[in-house]
Amino acid sequence: MAKMAASMLQQGEDAFRKLFKFYRRKNPPPDFSDVIDFSKPGNHSRKVFNCDLNAVLLSDGDACRAGLHPVCKWKAFGLDGYPGFIFISNPFLPGSQRHWVKQCLKVYPQKPNICNLDMHMSPTDTDNLWEKSRDQIRQKCAAKREPKSLLEKLRWVTNGYHYNWDTKMYSADHCTPFPSDLNALSEGVAAACGFQNFKAEAGILNYYHFDSSLGIHVDESELDHSRPLLSFSFGQSAVFLLGGLRREDPATPMFMHSGDIMVMSGSSRLLYHAVPRIVSSPDKQAVPQCLVQELADDTPEDSVVQNVSEEDWAVCAKYIQTSRINMTVRQVLGLGKAFPTEPDNENTVDIQPGTYHEGSSDSEESKVKRKKQ
Numbered sequence: 001m002a003k004m005a006a007s008m009l010q011q012g013e014d015a016f017r018k019l020f021k022f023y024r025r026k027n028p029p030p031d032f033s034d035v036i037d038f039s040k041p042g043n044h045s046r047k048v049f050n051c052d053l054n055a056v057l058l059s060d061g062d063a064c065r066a067g068l069h070p071v072c073k074w075k076a077f078g079l080d081g082y083p084g085f086i087f088i089s090n091p092f093l094p095g096s097q098r099h100w101v102k103q104c105l106k107v108y109p110q111k112p113n114i115c116n117l118d119m120h121m122s123p124t125d126t127d128n129l130w131e132k133s134r135d136q137i138r139q140k141c142a143a144k145r146e147p148k149s150l151l152e153k154l155r156w157v158t159n160g161y162h163y164n165w166d167t168k169m170y171s172a173d174h175c176t177p178f179p180s181d182l183n184a185l186s187e188g189v190a191a192a193c194g195f196q197n198f199k200a201e202a203g204i205l206n207y208y209h210f211d212s213s214l215g216i217h218v219d220e221s222e223l224d225h226s227r228p229l230l231s232f233s234f235g236q237s238a239v240f241l242l243g244g245l246r247r248e249d250p251a252t253p254m255f256m257h258s259g260d261i262m263v264m265s266g267s268s269r270l271l272y273h274a275v276p277r278i279v280s281s282p283d284k285q286a287v288p289q290c291l292v293q294e295l296a297d298d299t300p301e302d303s304v305v306q307n308v309s310e311e312d313w314a315v316c317a318k319y320i321q322t323s324r325i326n327m328t329v330r331q332v333l334g335l336g337k338a339f340p341t342e343p344d345n346e347n348t349v350d351i352q353p354g355t356y357h358e359g360s361s362d363s364e365e366s367k368v369k370r371k372k373q
């Protein structure tokens with residue numbers, strides 16, 4: 001373990017925050033040698049073990065329809081000390097990741113879904129972000145500093161039960177239909193991990209650029225913590241920090257590359273975590289190799305994953321050269337349960353107007369606002 005990171009892990013109280021700052025530092029760039037890379041066999045820390053998923057729980061046909069390899073081919077890992085945490089190293093079929101990138105840019109930000117831009121713009125100004133931005137993105141010249149399109153200013157989108165960043169709660173009366181394709185993907189992944197009847201009820205999509213980060217937080221607003229939290233990543237890579245049940249507990253750094261899936265369940269469901277840094281994908285090419293591939297010709301007709309037109313992909317490819325998209329999917333309510341009529345104290349949390357993603361110009365304190373103390 002690199003000396004710097006090791007000494008931080010021993011410092012107790014502020015270990016997580018120090019590690020966050022360490023990986024966020026731009027100049028000089030940090031040493032990434034302690035960051036677990038699940039995509040490199042044999043390059044794992046001693047904490048990593050192979051995790052056998054039960055291939056019976058998700059049929060090969062259902063996996064294929066969700067754009068995934070058969071479960072028996074998935075490379076899934078666990079981490080010592082984090083029971084219930086499962087890392088699945090890119091189980092997506094060639095070409096299928098493009099569908100999710102396109103949905104996150106063209107479809108999911110559409111009304112009635114909510115996005116960060118709605119906080120200070122009218123719904124007509126924030127609708128059709130794709131149409132309003134595509135030409136600008138396509139014509140962008142990397143060498144020049146040009147004004148950002150609305151799509152490039154997108155930081156988050158919520159769907160299903162919309163997470164309220166101010167109250168940190170979901171509510172029965174603030175809900176729009178959950179996308180059926182993302183529901184199929186989520187149900188399939190949850191089933192393969194042993195969670196049958198998972199109900200995808202709320203999605204938070206996060207859009208990151210090279211200067212973005214996500215502060216230390218725990219996702220506890222869902223009312224049934226026995227259900228897993230699923231996280232899907234596309235585009236450039238992230239350094240993800242997985243901490244403990246207390247904010248100050250030390251954290252384990254790992255890369256999330258395009259196509260990687262994380263499942264936080266059991267006693268890992270309520271662990272603190274953060275994304276201090278976005279880094280280039282390891283392929284050393286503008287668009288990660290797994291996004292260069294196109295969908296196979298024999299993709300079943302009833303697949304939820306659709307071919308992305310060349311015209312649409314040209315915009316997505318340009319966007320993803322400098323960006324990462326993460327989709328987290330949550331089940332909010334217990335099976336057969338409804339929202340309590342009166343919010344009880346347990347679900348009432350301190351109100352902190354929520355800035356979520358933080359740019360490099362912000363102060364360190366503002367970068368870790370998404371937290372529950």
Ligand SMILES: O=C(O)CCC(=O)C(=O)O
Pocket residue numbers: 204206214219231233238240256273275326328
């Ligand atoms: O971007 C990520 O990998 C993490 C996202 C996350 O933690 C969240 O949306 O709650």
Ligand SMILES: [Fe+2]
Pocket residue numbers: 217218219273
């Ligand atoms: Fe989270």
